[in-house]
Amino acid sequence: MEHLLNLNRRTFLHRAAVGIGSMALGSLLNHGCQNNDEALAAIQGALPHFAPKAKRVIYLFQSGAPSQFELFDWKPKMREMHGQELPGSVRMGQRLTGMTAGQKSFPLIGARVDFKQYGQSGAWISDLLPYTSRVVDELCIIKSMHTEAINHDPAVTFFQTGHQQPGRPAIGSWLSYGLGSENSNLPAFIVLLSRGKGNVQPLASRVWGSAFLPSTHQGVQFRAGKDPVLYLRDPEGMDSLSRRQMLDVIARLNHQAAEDFGDPEIHSRIGQYEMAYRMQTSVPELTDLSAEPDSTFRLYGADAMVPGTYAANCLLARRLCERGVRFVQLYHMGWDAHSDLLGMTSRLAKDVDQASAALILDLKQRGLLDETLVIWGGEFGRTTYGQGGINDDYGRDHHPRCFTIWMAGAGIKPGMVYGETDEFGYNIAENPVHVHDLQATMLHLFGIDHERFVFPYQGRRFRLTDVSGKVIPDILS
Numbered sequence: 001m002e003h004l005l006n007l008n009r010r011t012f013l014h015r016a017a018v019g020i021g022s023m024a025l026g027s028l029l030n031h032g033c034q035n036n037d038e039a040l041a042a043i044q045g046a047l048p049h050f051a052p053k054a055k056r057v058i059y060l061f062q063s064g065a066p067s068q069f070e071l072f073d074w075k076p077k078m079r080e081m082h083g084q085e086l087p088g089s090v091r092m093g094q095r096l097t098g099m100t101a102g103q104k105s106f107p108l109i110g111a112r113v114d115f116k117q118y119g120q121s122g123a124w125i126s127d128l129l130p131y132t133s134r135v136v137d138e139l140c141i142i143k144s145m146h147t148e149a150i151n152h153d154p155a156v157t158f159f160q161t162g163h164q165q166p167g168r169p170a171i172g173s174w175l176s177y178g179l180g181s182e183n184s185n186l187p188a189f190i191v192l193l194s195r196g197k198g199n200v201q202p203l204a205s206r207v208w209g210s211a212f213l214p215s216t217h218q219g220v221q222f223r224a225g226k227d228p229v230l231y232l233r234d235p236e237g238m239d240s241l242s243r244r245q246m247l248d249v250i251a252r253l254n255h256q257a258a259e260d261f262g263d264p265e266i267h268s269r270i271g272q273y274e275m276a277y278r279m280q281t282s283v284p285e286l287t288d289l290s291a292e293p294d295s296t297f298r299l300y301g302a303d304a305m306v307p308g309t310y311a312a313n314c315l316l317a318r319r320l321c322e323r324g325v326r327f328v329q330l331y332h333m334g335w336d337a338h339s340d341l342l343g344m345t346s347r348l349a350k351d352v353d354q355a356s357a358a359l360i361l362d363l364k365q366r367g368l369l370d371e372t373l374v375i376w377g378g379e380f381g382r383t384t385y386g387q388g389g390i391n392d393d394y395g396r397d398h399h400p401r402c403f404t405i406w407m408a409g410a411g412i413k414p415g416m417v418y419g420e421t422d423e424f425g426y427n428i429a430e431n432p433v434h435v436h437d438l439q440a441t442m443l444h445l446f447g448i449d450h451e452r453f454v455f456p457y458q459g460r461r462f463r464l465t466d467v468s469g470k471v472i473p474d475i476l477s
Contacts, residue, residue: 048447079110144419182324198334224308377405
């Protein structure tokens with residue numbers, strides 16, 4: 001009875017749905033559930049909803065938005081009409097950013113890099129991506145991706161959480177919550193950051209946060225250097241036995257607090273303490289690359305030996321997948337090329353080309369690619385016209401209407417190009433793919449019906465795909 005009296009208003013509103021759903025949820029909670037996962041399972045149905053093809057995902061997010069025209073979307077028309085005005089009938093008065101809205105002209109900028117066709121799909125790949133061209137038969141290149149956001153922060157937030165405004169859980173948090181982890185000694189959702197030699201847009205840690213989901217499902221950032229996870233090592237003067245005794249005492253106090261107040265988040269805190277204790281052993285072994293053969297470093301490139309680089313993070317992502325981590329999120333920052341487009345894109349492409357291709361090959365040779373989904377892409381694309389004219393220091397502005405990403409691995413049809421843009425690369429010509437379509441397809445590969453995968457919060461049943469999204473069957477094997 002005391003437990004019922006102490007079930008506070010904040011916890012109730014945080015966890016409960018409305019109407020009959022609230023009554024059912026409250027009934028389940030009051031019958032001794034340690035948290036509300038059992039209650040929610042009764043509402044959304046057992047997961048997975050059907051047989052999955054993917055067990056884990058590595059998302060290679062290129063923060064800042066790579067230019068599709070210098071990498072994947074070859075447009076000879078743009079080169080032919082270089083310097084000429086983009087026809088008004090193509091632009092149709094569409095929304096522009098504040099950086100180019102005041103321009104009096106919109107001159108077409110043809111790519112100053114050559115392209116060739118590769119693989120059975122005949123995909124056009126830039127000369128800036130020689131390693132990617134070798135694995136093109138493993139990739140599904142989607143050239144008709146589009147989004148609604150036109151500025152970096154809301155666009156990144158949209159891709160990572162399904163909504164442009166902060167306050168929604170990240171994709172990795174949704175998967176961690178729905179499917180759990182395959183390794184009790186490591187978090188289900190791990191984040192790795194690297195910085196390229198370009199214009200770096202800031203990343204807020206909330207894009208890998210759990211929001212209203214239990215906090216045990218938030219992304220855990222691994223850092224480069226001596227301490228991959230801050231405050232994980234025992235402080236000087238404390239050994240593992242002392243730490244274990246301290247945690248046991250804290251756990252007893254937290255269990256008592258959970259009984260007194262009925263706040264499920266207290267159990268999340270207990271779980272996080274225990275996870276940190278287990279990670280003291282698992283993380284040093286994970287991040288120690290000394291056992292990797294020289295052939296691995298030749299595959300990923302010399303940068304793989306430098307902690308914190310994109311190549312090192314790709315190698316670490318493979319090691320995480322081997323150990324059953326559900327979602328590995330890589331962010332490579334620096335792609336925001338409003339000027340020095342060719343120079344910046346060349347440097348960033350060199351950062352990611354070899355390591356991205358190596359990751360595909362490494363996963364495949366280890367038998368992991370068939371159950372690991374790999375995604376590469378940024379938050380939007382780049383304009384077909386130049387920002388600031390057609391001088392040698394030209395750049396491209398943000399363009400959300402069409403851009404390119406690629407996918408590979410578990411359940412994805414390899415060696416294909418999906419979607420197409422018009423001859424100016426400004427609008428989608430066929431098979432548009434929205435952000436929510438990508439998210440719905442990702443969940444589908446994990447055996448999850450995105451419309452049934454919900455979490456009741458503040459009177460609404462939230463889902464990753466909000467109120468839209470459809471699975472793309474054409475790209476599924």
